[in-house]
Amino acid sequence: MSPLPTSAPDDAAAGSNDARLPPSLSRDLRRRLGPSGFIEEPDRLLAYESDALTTIRGVPLAVTLPATRDELCATVRLLYEAGVPFVPRGAGTGLAGGAVARSAVLVVTTRLDRILGVDPAERLAVVEPGVVTDAISAAAAPYGLRYLPDPASASACTIGGNVATNSGGPHCLKHGVTSDHVLALEVVRPDGTTLELDRGESGGLDLAGLFIGSEGTFGIASSITVRLVPRPEAVRTFLALFGGVSDAGRAVTEILEAGVLPVALEIIDGTTIRAVEASVYAAGLPTDTGAALVVECEGSEEEAEEQMSVALAAVQAAGPREVRLAATESDRARVWRARKNAFGALGRLGPDVMLQDAVVPRTELPTLLPRIEEVAERHDLQLANFFHAGDGNLHPNIVFDRRDPDQARRVNAACREILDLCVRAGGTITGEHGVGLDKLKFMPLVFGEPELEAMRSLKRAFDPTGICNPGKVVPSPPSGGGRA
């Protein structure tokens, strides 16, 4: 593959893979995991060369797929004893290159997919890391419960990956992200031993909280205890269509200032709408719409109805062209299908999509959205934006063709300008996708060297030999002498 537009200059080189798995380790892993648990054939390894951010790649030395907790511990211990670095991976739906293994072995958790227990009285479930996020809610449904965080990829991604990146989702506005819904973890440490981590509510430190969002650099969660919450009695959803994104941004401010906190407040811009409408996920939106705002309220029948009416009144102040209520459950499902497949639909507009994941203070939305569009225009690039507007988490996407080196250079420059704008407005470089490899170079935009060094010291405390997902999340020290 060609070099990567927004990656650091050394990324392409790092993709080349001279290291080899020691033959004795290969033999031990194959013996322990069996033929369905160990992959070393070069052409089969290619399937694991990237996560969902296809612009960052690297072929792993081998792929391990432990199917039991014991196999997981044994795999990590064998790698540790051989001194071979490893990278944890769930379903590979990540968007920051966090699951790319270069000169390292992938430890894939998808076969660890058992729901170990659902306790409706205590409202919790204990699951293995490879359980698909939506499957937790499915298991809880008979008790009127659900697992709340809903990344757009919830039908494919795994809870272990959600823990690694502290995933959000459209419905996390009101009820919080993964970290707010994980009660405890068992983790396999980089040496293959296990630790029971809880949230510090038993006294002591919030070890589980520190692990959540550490992107697989501290170990691998082998069992995850999640909170379940009651399914709402009623859900009300409407779509408001606007001439442009800054009007939609103003509508978000009006709703929040009216004192309503919907469970979801999502904006999709005109370019994205046109891509979605041309796809199988078409939701029947006029293709000359500048922006669509999705508002969803939940609660008892009375609560949902009341919040809805306040939100409907509030959006009027931003001058919508049209407001559409989702009258039926199938209307509602169609709206969400369109939103959740927006990223995929952008594939229609060009061969490559540079997905950003910036955050801005939500009050800055109306000011920043036109400035972000201006950056893309100035670099002659096509911008498609969709975002969790309620918490200011933007996904400005640039559609391009990386085979055109000049275009790739302009994408790189525009991305940095956009993130700079967001950081200078008091925001940050990633809202929910994580740092992985992709955002490493932007970390110094938001963190000082002392803060980065504090992160490195915690990493060393959990992973003294630096064997577990090395080189991710925290950039190396400026001198280049240390270990991230």
Place this chain on the structure above:
Amino acid sequence: MSPLPTSAPDDAAAGSNDARLPPSLSRDLRRRLGPSGFIEEPDRLLAYESDALTTIRGVPLAVTLPATRDELCATVRLLYEAGVPFVPRGAGTGLAGGAVARSAVLVVTTRLDRILGVDPAERLAVVEPGVVTDAISAAAAPYGLRYLPDPASASACTIGGNVATNSGGPHCLKHGVTSDHVLALEVVRPDGTTLELDRGESGGLDLAGLFIGSEGTFGIASSITVRLVPRPEAVRTFLALFGGVSDAGRAVTEILEAGVLPVALEIIDGTTIRAVEASVYAAGLPTDTGAALVVECEGSEEEAEEQMSVALAAVQAAGPREVRLAATESDRARVWRARKNAFGALGRLGPDVMLQDAVVPRTELPTLLPRIEEVAERHDLQLANFFHAGDGNLHPNIVFDRRDPDQARRVNAACREILDLCVRAGGTITGEHGVGLDKLKFMPLVFGEPELEAMRSLKRAFDPTGICNPGKVVPSPPSGGGRA
């Protein structure tokens, strides 16, 4: 003072204080902080020998009271350079001996009491650590906002202490504890330099989350950014009176199973009711009541009213003797005054109170409450219980006279039995007061040695020389060779 009933055998010895402050450090601190910022006179130091848990004491080497951020950094740096350990302290309302300084200098934050800013649009406030918790809500009130966590001592305790212990409070059932309401921190590290910590939502690790609840063992928060939330439109409160605590516990289960999550669900037992009714905080409850349950719902007028009516219907299943609605705001205030002053009122029953802070799965409440009472009866001790029933956080208090060595021994034995019961039922040893010195010996009940060692390694990462609040939170390794 006499030896301490529930403290480790060496606690009394540790209270004796042979160490002295080096004269040059004394001179430097006095010069830097002025006469109102430095205390070394033995009789004045006595005022700082304990926090609100008066059974654990120790006279500090000196007390420093920096009044500015620069003074705070300079104080810590001077202590660090002299190699003299220090203990952070807010208002001293803690209940676990966490702010007791033995052979160490106290760094008291109460003069760092400025509200640095309130941003109503972004719904946050930036405050110094010595700001009294209630003062944040007072500053936010003109904007219709409030700071949510409400420890019973909110009118006296400081936000810095709340961060240290990750404080809860009666209204944290629905909306979460301190950790859920702190957005970012600036902290002074044990060497006097500062770090900006955020919640890992900017990418990277949740450094702020790790610091919250570390009980002053990682450094001292110098500036705290907290979330503000809208004041509710309506609040509805009622009291249900029962024959005994297990009936009240059943009522809690009924309410939660009816799908309502009140903002507060508090139980006060008969012994506590009688103590409160004999005090100036009397709320007019019949003194033959076995237990009172306080239920509070918040939201829009419609929401609060609806939740209330569901909760009222649900408690009927547990057979209350009487249900009283708080019809006016002054009725409501009277109920909460009684609850929040319950601990103080117990002072009427005996010279000493051993306050516990156990947690049990809330579904275990009806089973465990009579068993806890049985333990106290068997040891011939007077138990008074009040607790955050919605999240199973119990405060079983034993009233006693520590001058009676046999009674003190029985208190010690009963406390361990009660905590053992709670831990074996899937609970833990502290819900909100922290570990401090008081719960150190119980940490191995809930954590294995590998988990404790993981905590020690994080402590070392933040505080390599072990100068900051040494000996708290995490017990020393079994060999005694390491450093907590």
